Amino acid sequence: MSAFPPAILALADGTVFYGKGIGAVGATTGEVVFNTSMSGYQEILTDPSYCRQIVTLTYPHIGNTGINAEDGEAGKVHAAGLVIRDLPLVASNWRCEQSLDAYLKSENIVAIAGIDTRKLTRILREKGAQSGCIVTAATAAELNVEAALAQARAFPGLAGMDLAKVVSATESYPWTEGEWQLDKGYVEQSAPRFHVVAYDFGVKRNILRMLAERGCRLTVVPAQTSAAEVLALNPDGVFLSNGPGDPEPCDYAITAIQEILAKRIPTFGICLGHQLLALASGAKTLKMKFGHHGANHPVKDLDSGQVLITSQNHGFAVDTANLPSNLRATHVSLFDGSLQGLARTDVPAFCFQGHPEASPGPHDVAYLFDRFIALMEAKG
Known part of the structure; x- marks a missing residue:
């Protein structure tokens, strides 16, 4: 756990999840949605349809097969952020060229792991897709929950947005x-x-x-x-x-x-x-x-x-x-x-x-x- 910086996911309804940061250090906002696919995380991240959306993957183990240069659906990651339950310690596949964590860092994508994605999915199912903010910082003391909540609530949502x-x-x-x-x-x-x-x-x-x-x-x-x-x-x-x-x-x-x-x-x-x-x-x-x-x-x-x-x-x-x-x-x-x-x-x-x-x-x-x-x- 210490190898990864602390992170939070703040939702516009006031819910805050604490986890570990993967990918880039910083903050990102967007509409939080959930995807039930068990595989294909590289294709999902690079799908331009996910622009301005923070994608929650409900399958718990994401990153097992790493990343390769051929499977992207576009030339870069379009998702605003990623939320997963567990990041495996080892990525293993004959086509693997890079770990998910390293890939997210190279694409400057802020993401969070180690949270209860089942609870998050239930919230999204019951209340609907919500605006959210992921923040990662070097230390827990640097995480500003109120600022993250304010950023989440300031995101206008996708209705009326031409992307x-x-x-x-x-x-x-x-x-x-x-x-x-x-x-x-x-x-x-x-x-x-x-x-x-x-x-x-x-x-x-x-x-x-x-x-x-x-x-x-x-x-x-x-x-x-x-x-x-x-x-x-x-x-x-x-x-x-x-x-x-x-x-x-x-x-x-x-x-x-x-x-x-x-x-x-x-x-x-x-x-x-x-x-x-x-x-x-x-x-x-x-x-x-x-x-x-x-x-x-x-x-x-x-x-x-x-x-x-x-x-x-x-x-x-x-x-x-x-x-x-x-x-x-x-x-x-x-x-x-x-x-x-x-x-x-x-x-x-x-x-x-x-x-x-x-x-x-x-x-x-x-x-x-x-x-x-x-x-x-x-x-x-």
Whole structure:
């Protein structure tokens, strides 16, 4: 215990947890959420959708397999902080290049271990996602609980916060890298059949890989790219990526999507992209109590009746009340009945709230990528 500095996690409701600091020394604030995944902590930390969020991992032992250079979903950690129960003393895996603690230090991420994450999760389930502050210091005497509580309460929350343009790439770039293979690593794809323009609202790399694997040449464009610029690229299809924050302030994206849909270009949205497509179609979104964050969420496909286990990461959802007539519900959550999928009835466009690319998680809904390919094939 003495090898790690003292740390606290202060919640806006006044609850304070005492533990040990891992990663960088300092302070961080954000919306505290919990994720039930048992593995994939590197992918979770680097998922841009976690921007301005402090992630609590409910599985107790985090860090067993260390960190490697290949599994990040972005070029840096986007989570505001990390909360875990136990940091193993040894990281052991044939692909391990760095311990979790060393990785967090190198990324300047403040994190805390050694707290009762079950108690914290119960608080978040009962009261909803809360603003919080993690502070680590050289000595316990330097920890200022009142200052940490004040910082937690000063965090405004994610409602009304446009973070897509914060995490998005600033310039367009091509993508041809396919899925990881045991003997070859990530394989460059050749002879693509389709040109897909992918909006980067905080895109995960594995989404791009799964599209490339299915024969797509990708041009990734910044979040604020206009429809005219996209149409000038003559795409066979348009992809709307995942991302952080509230979808409603992203008026630039909503307008662009409306103009793209008017041209009847096949369009597929995931996560934030799902919400933006819904808003562009006349629906509304809402802030959830504590959201969906995990790799074992059951979702029902309303067309086939099949139950799918999915990876989820979202704190906002499309409001099911008064869906416009041009939208049809295709998937619902079996945890809380929230809307998980939509299809336009008048243009070739559909979207899914969860993460069919998983990373981490199951691939039960990977067929949605094939559905997107089929739409582009049908267009000719």
